Amino acid sequence: xxxxxxxxDKIWDAHVVSEDEDGTCLLYxxxxxxxxxxxxxxxxxxxxxxRKVHAPEKTIAVPDHNVPTTTDRASGVIENxxxxxxxxxxxxxxxxxxxxxxxxxDIRQGxxxxxxxxxxxxxxxxxxxxxxxxxxxxGAFGALAHGIGTSEVEHVLATQTLIQKKSKNMKVEITGHxxxxxxxxxxxxxxxxxxxxxxxxxxxxxxxGEAIRDLSMEGRMTVCNMAIEGGARAGLIAPDEKTxxxxxxxxxxxxGAQWEAALNWWKTLYTxxxxxxxxxxTIKGEDIEPVVTWGTSPEDVLPISGVVPAPEDxxxxxxxxxxxxxxxxxxxxxxxxxxxxxxxxxxxxxxNGRIEDLRAAAEVLKGRKMAPGVxxxxxxxxxxxxxxxxxxxxxxxxTDAGFEWRMAGCSMCLAMNPDQLAEGERCASTSxxxxxxxxxxxxxxxxxSPAMAAAAAVTGHLTDVREMxxxxxx
Amino acid sequence: MEKFEKVTGIAAPMPxxxxxxxxxxxxxxxxxIKRTGLGVHAFDEMRYDRQGNEIPDFVLNKPQYREASxxxxxxxFGCGSSREHAPWALADFGIKVIVSTSFADIFYNNSFKNxxxxxxxxxxxxxxxxxxxxxxxxxxxTVDLENQEITTSEGETIKFDVDPFKKxxxxxxxxxxxxxxxxxxxxxxxxxxxxxxxxxx
Ligand code: SF4
Numbered sequence: 001x002x003x004x005x006x007x008x009d010k011i012w013d014a015h016v017v018s019e020d021e022d023g024t025c026l027l028y029x030x031x032x033x034x035x036x037x038x039x040x041x042x043x044x045x046x047x048x049x050x051r052k053v054h055a056p057e058k059t060i061a062v063p064d065h066n067v068p069t070t071t072d073r074a075s076g077v078i079e080n081x082x083x084x085x086x087x088x089x090x091x092x093x094x095x096x097x098x099x100x101x102x103x104x105x106d107i108r109q110g111x112x113x114x115x116x117x118x119x120x121x122x123x124x125x126x127x128x129x130x131x132x133x134x135x136x137x138x139g140a141f142g143a144l145a146h147g148i149g150t151s152e153v154e155h156v157l158a159t160q161t162l163i164q165k166k167s168k169n170m171k172v173e174i175t176g177h178x179x180x181x182x183x184x185x186x187x188x189x190x191x192x193x194x195x196x197x198x199x200x201x202x203x204x205x206x207x208x209g210e211a212i213r214d215l216s217m218e219g220r221m222t223v224c225n226m227a228i229e230g231g232a233r234a235g236l237i238a239p240d241e242k243t244x245x246x247x248x249x250x251x252x253x254x255x256g257a258q259w260e261a262a263l264n265w266w267k268t269l270y271t272x273x274x275x276x277x278x279x280x281x282t283i284k285g286e287d288i289e290p291v292v293t294w295g296t297s298p299e300d301v302l303p304i305s306g307v308v309p310a311p312e313d314x315x316x317x318x319x320x321x322x323x324x325x326x327x328x329x330x331x332x333x334x335x336x337x338x339x340x341x342x343x344x345x346x347x348x349x350x351x352n353g354r355i356e357d358l359r360a361a362a363e364v365l366k367g368r369k370m371a372p373g374v375x376x377x378x379x380x381x382x383x384x385x386x387x388x389x390x391x392x393x394x395x396x397x398x399t400d401a402g403f404e405w406r407m408a409g410c411s412m413c414l415a416m417n418p419d420q421l422a423e424g425e426r427c428a429s430t431s432x433x434x435x436x437x438x439x440x441x442x443x444x445x446x447x448x449s450p451a452m453a454a455a456a457a458v459t460g461h462l463t464d465v466r467e468m469x470x471x472x473x474x
Numbered sequence: 475m476e477k478f479e480k481v482t483g484i485a486a487p488m489p490x491x492x493x494x495x496x497x498x499x500x501x502x503x504x505x506x507i508k509r510t511g512l513g514v515h516a517f518d519e520m521r522y523d524r525q526g527n528e529i530p531d532f533v534l535n536k537p538q539y540r541e542a543s544x545x546x547x548x549x550x551f552g553c554g555s556s557r558e559h560a561p562w563a564l565a566d567f568g569i570k571v572i573v574s575t576s577f578a579d580i581f582y583n584n585s586f587k588n589x590x591x592x593x594x595x596x597x598x599x600x601x602x603x604x605x606x607x608x609x610x611x612x613x614x615x616t617v618d619l620e621n622q623e624i625t626t627s628e629g630e631t632i633k634f635d636v637d638p639f640k641k642x643x644x645x646x647x648x649x650x651x652x653x654x655x656x657x658x659x660x661x662x663x664x665x666x667x668x669x670x671x672x673x674x675x
Contacts, residue, residue: 014672017664018657024639026657028664030675038557040507049651054661058675066505082505089507126675133556133580147556149584150509151650159654161661165637167579197492198550198576231553233579254674262674297492317491317548324490416501435496435554437519 004272006169007238008204011144011269015127017161027164030126031143032156033112034061034099036090037416038131042154043093052097054160059099060121063087064111065416067104069379069406074105083417097157110382110408113137113350117221118382120250124239124266129156134350134432135234136227140220141247142239142269144204147228167233168278170203171271174211176285181466183360184219185352185430185449187211187283188226189291193301195281200232203279206271207237211285217246218356225351226432229298238270292337292462293434293447295325300434304452304464308335328436329444330424337462340446344427345376345403345457346439347450349413352430353381357450358389361430362397364454364468370402371460377404377419379411401457415439428456475589477647481570482616483543485607486533493547494554495581499563512559513566534567538610544617546600546607547574551592552581561588571617573624575600586640587650591619593634602626619645 005013017026032055039061046053053059066083067073078084087104094101100121102109108119113134116122122138128145129135131153138145148162156162172191192199205227207220215223220237227235244263247253254262289303300322302309310333311323326333331340347353347361358380370376378398380386386408389395395405412419413431421427421443430453431438434445446462455465503515521532528535534542545551545564551574552560561584564572572585573593585592595603606613606626613627619641624632643650654661668675 018660020639022638024637026654026660028661028668037504041509041558044507051651080505086505086507123674125672131556131558133554135556147580149556149558149561149580149587151558151584151587155651155654158651159658159661160665161654163639163650163654196550197553198578201550201576201579231550231578258674262672265672297494299492317489320489321491321548414501416504433496433554435494437500438496441519441524 004275006271006275006277007142007206007236007269008144008169009275011125011127012166014125023165025164025166026161027127029129029156029160029162030058031116031121031128032059033116033128033130033135034059034153035065035112035130035132036063036086037065038150039093039153040086040089041150042131042157043097045154046157051158053099053157056098057100058160059157060116061090061094061099062102062109062112062115063090063104065410065414067409068417069409069411069419071407073407107383107387110385111350111353111410113225114353114381114385117141118250118384120247120253123247123253123262124243125269129162133228134225136232137221137225137350139224139227139235140217140237141243142236144234144236146234168203169276170200170205170232170279171277171281172205172207173209173280173282174207174285175209175282176211177214178211178285178288181290181451181469182288183449183451184215184222186288186291188223189293189298189301189447190283190288191281192226192230192298193291194283195230197229197297197299198231200227200230203232204234204236205230205232207235212237213240216356217242218354221354222351226298229432239266290449290452290465292452294329294331294337295322296328296434296436297321297325298432298434298447300325302337304337304462306337308333308337310334338464340462341426341460342428342446342456342462343374343425344421345374345453346412346427346429346431347377347453348379348381348411349431350381351432352450353379353385355385355388357430358385358394361450361454362394364451364465365401365458366397368401368458370457374457374460376402376457377406377412379406380408382408412439428453428462475647475649478589478591478619478644480616480618480620481543482614483570484539484541484611485544485546485603485613485615486539486542487604487607488533488545488547489604491548492550492553495552495557495560496554498552498560499557504557504559509562510566512563513568516563516567541568543568544571544573544615545569546603547572549575551577553578556580558584561585561590565590573600573603586644589644591617591644593624595632595634599632603632
């Protein structure tokens with residue numbers, strides 16, 4: 001009998017084309033996702049070398065980072081010239097190299113990490129890469145998925161392989177069940193809070209445990225999405241019935257006899273009893289509270305019941321980093337998190353722009369209004385998520401509460417398009433990064449779940465969503 | 475790619491931990507469709523104010539560090555996005571070597587692809603190099619990739635590890651794609667076998 005393997009080991013082994021003596025491997029890539037920001041130089045490189053895309057049928061391109069999200073975008077041109085050039089370059093490259101493409105005016109267009117699973121391009125056991133760090137999202141399907149740089153994008157386009165060395169295995173187990181009001185976003189932020197942004201460096205994380213099993217596919221994608229914020233190369237969750245159910249019938253999922261064959265293999269994709277992990281982190285589901293970030297690193301996580309920390313609460317280089325963060329965020333140590341007033345609410349991104357996220361936010365907002373002076377924006381992760389939400393009447397709840405209801409794209413997650421914070425504005429955001437300037441020059445970001453962001457929208461300050469839920473119960 | 479030669483140069487101290495890719499190159503500069511010309515925008519928001527004036531306190535604006543070719547950085551350098559614009563900007567600025575206690579994976583890989591050498595060392599050694607770098611422009615360090623050795627301005631030597639394949643590619647200035655295409659037959663064979671084993675892919 002062969003030695004017990006982890007899920008990561010199994011997927012890895014199934015994709016090794018060749019291995020050198022020092023362990024450097026050529027890894028075959030099943031799906032290559034492409035967006036407009038990290039690909040122009042790669043396509044240009046191919047063109048200059050006279051190379052073709054090796055497997056255009058396994059390559060999927062969609063513009064998302066730069067696209068406007070205003071409802072009139074179909075008729076207008078992109079005003080920012082550089083953004084327009086990047087999107088046009090993708091249009092042209094997709095056509096010239098013959099890859100699958102969802103242009104801006106296609107209802108299937110959206111954030112690349114939402115489109116992949118939605119269209120059934122992402123399947124269990126695959127290797128998936130994209131010139132984008134949040135490729136980790138696809139790990140929710142039990143696919144080995146990670147971000148690559150533009151040189152590697154060019155390498156994959158030209159060869160459908162990647163030069164890789166195997167990472168270490170890390171297990172993150174969330175035991176038991178979550179308490180009411182606690183979501184997948186709180187899990188993933190809490191894990192980063194516990195391990196730090198470097199905690200997963202050099203590792204591929206497998207998330208497991210009852211609380212992970214309990215999550216929907218949407219929730220699992222939220223968890224894996226932020227594996228990168230924890231420093232990990234990828235996040236993985238073993239596929240199960242929920243995964244198969246989600247995949248079945250999607251446009252590019254296998255059908256008929258192929259479905260049966262695929263299912264047979266997918267069912268072998270789990271970590272064997274006794275397999276070795278280099279690092280193990282265990283968190284009790286019951287201990288996780290709704291959390292928010294206070295600083296400018298995703299590891300700056302605290303339960304909403306907490307207070308802003310002081311730099312002296314930390315050690316080493318983090319003292320200076322915390323001082324800089326607090327200064328940037330305009331926060332005083334000792335302030336209750338729930339006393340922090342906000343100006344803007346952003347609901348969207350590849351972390352929390354799926355239908356379930358919009359439902360969770362809408363549930364809090366139903367029959368309520370945004371606090372006076374707060375600006376809110378809901379940006380669905382894809383055109384199809386938008387359509388689904390409209391069918392369920394969620395758009396009405398958002399607009400009645402005072403939110404803008406936008407078209408699909410990355411939008412204020414990274415503010416490359418006109419959706420930006422003004423200097424000094426403070427945002428309750430469902431995205432994944434709170435770095436300096438991420439959502440606009442000198443903009444201040446607090447990361448949280450969609451339900452928490454909706455609660456903040458109603459009160460105008462950071463808020464424990466559970467208080468609102470209790471109100472409803474009473 | 476150019477061959478990586480022995481580097482003797484000024485090292486700039488950047489002790490801040492978690493220097494992320496948004497700090498190295500803010501998103502406003504990701505809209506380029508070229509690889510070059512990003513050096514003037516490296517660390518843009520730390521380096522310039524809103525009017526485009528230099529912030530004198532920032533290390534690379536100080537006269538003694540303007541010509542730095544080595545960065546000694548705090549833990550977890552390059553975390554954040556996969557943007558290769560970050561190493562493009564640093565390389566274009568003239569950085570050849572970055573030393574830290576750890577790097578984010580993608581940034582680490584991207585550096586090699588752009589002729590830059592990221593070196594991981596234990597905390598005490600990074601501290602020692604940080605002190606040396608703080609001496610300014612008279613304190614030149616030498617990084618010798620061939621012998622995997624850093625020599626401080628005091629003549630002290632520190633050994634470092636590097637992946638042999640990556641070292642070879644840097645020293646020879648090899649292009650990954652060219653190397654991989656030499657294995658085209660293996661790729662074809664893999665595809666034929668995978669088409670049998672997993673025809674739905
Ligand atoms: S939504 Fe944000 S994190 Fe996700 S791909 Fe777009 S910019 Fe990146």
